[in-house]
Amino acid sequence: MTDLRLFIDNEERETIPLESATFMVVKNGDMGAICCRDRLRYLKLDEKHVISQGYIETIKQLAERYSPYLYQIWPEQICICIDEAWEPSEKANPNSSWKIDIQKAPLWLRLITNFEYMIKMRQHWIDKWSEAQLNAAIMSQLLRINPKDGNIYKYTEDFHSRLVATFGLGYLEPNTVIPNLLGEEEIKLHAFKIASGQISMDEVMANQDEGDEGDDEEDGEY
Numbered sequence: 001m002t003d004l005r006l007f008i009d010n011e012e013r014e015t016i017p018l019e020s021a022t023f024m025v026v027k028n029g030d031m032g033a034i035c036c037r038d039r040l041r042y043l044k045l046d047e048k049h050v051i052s053q054g055y056i057e058t059i060k061q062l063a064e065r066y067s068p069y070l071y072q073i074w075p076e077q078i079c080i081c082i083d084e085a086w087e088p089s090e091k092a093n094p095n096s097s098w099k100i101d102i103q104k105a106p107l108w109l110r111l112i113t114n115f116e117y118m119i120k121m122r123q124h125w126i127d128k129w130s131e132a133q134l135n136a137a138i139m140s141q142l143l144r145i146n147p148k149d150g151n152i153y154k155y156t157e158d159f160h161s162r163l164v165a166t167f168g169l170g171y172l173e174p175n176t177v178i179p180n181l182l183g184e185e186e187i188k189l190h191a192f193k194i195a196s197g198q199i200s201m202d203e204v205m206a207n208q209d210e211g212d213e214g215d216d217e218e219d220g221e222y
Contacts, residue, residue, distance in 0.1 A: 048085040055080050055138065061182055062139055068194040072147035077116040079105060086122045099125045099172050102141035102152055117145065117152075129172070132180035136167050139181055143192060162191035 043051040059075040088097065099122065105115040119141050129137065140163050144153045153159060164171070166189050171178050179187050 045081070048083055050082055050084060051079050052082050053080060055134075058135060058138055058182070059142070062135065062142060065182065065186060066139070066189070069189055069192050070142050070145075070147075072150075073142060073145055077114070078119060079109070079113070079115040079117070080119045080121060082121050082123055082126070084123045086124055088124065100137045100141055101155075102144055104152065116150070125172070128174040130177075132178050132183070133172055133176065135181040136171055136178055140167075143189075165191040 045051060056075060056078070059078055063070050063073050063075050101120045103118055103120065104110075105113075105118045109115055109118070119138065121137075125137075126134065143163075144155070144159070145151075146153060166187075167178050168176070170176050179185075181187050
């Protein structure tokens with residue numbers, strides 16, 4: 001069991017036993033709520049929906065590897081909401097049969113946790129996807145974030161055609177074999193634009209190393 005120790009003015013005032021190792025701390029600040037989410041892994045919202053940050057590492061890896069496509073995306077601003085109870089139904093509206101979606105986080109959640117975006121998933125589909133399909137599903141939603149203003153692109157036929165051109169027809173249908181975005185080889189997203197002037201972190205570090213080497217060299221002829 002984990003204990004949460006409460007300090008006020010550097011003096012310990014209270015020890016709170018926690019039944020779970022996953023939690024977040026929210027306190028009132030001058031400009032609103034201040035939230036620490038370092039230990040948040042699971043948060044039950046209602047009987048069907050949970051926030052599960054178990055896939056946040058996948059988002060971080062995608063954002064790092066494909067930074068030229070996902071520039072201005074901060075994984076820490078994204079939460080993942082999973083519907084654990086949804087099952088397909090013949091009577092359901094076809095528009096409600098989506099497999100994954102992204103939206104701005106509800107206002108109350110933004111104010112308390114500072115999450116800006118919510119990726120909505122359904123456990124029914126997660127259980128049927130391969131690792132490659134899960135990575136592609138998450139990537140398909142990250143690509144909808146407009147890097148200029150942070151708004152979310154609508155899921156249009158044109159956007160869908162770009163995803164199909166990248167991953168193949170039926171890429172989220174069970175048992176479909178597709179390339180793994182986080183496999184050994186980086187996948188080229190041919191249908192999506194690379195940010196103008198963007199360079200990878202490897203290039204940044206290489207340039208920094210070159211600069212450090214130059215500083216260590218003795219003065220020579222100009």
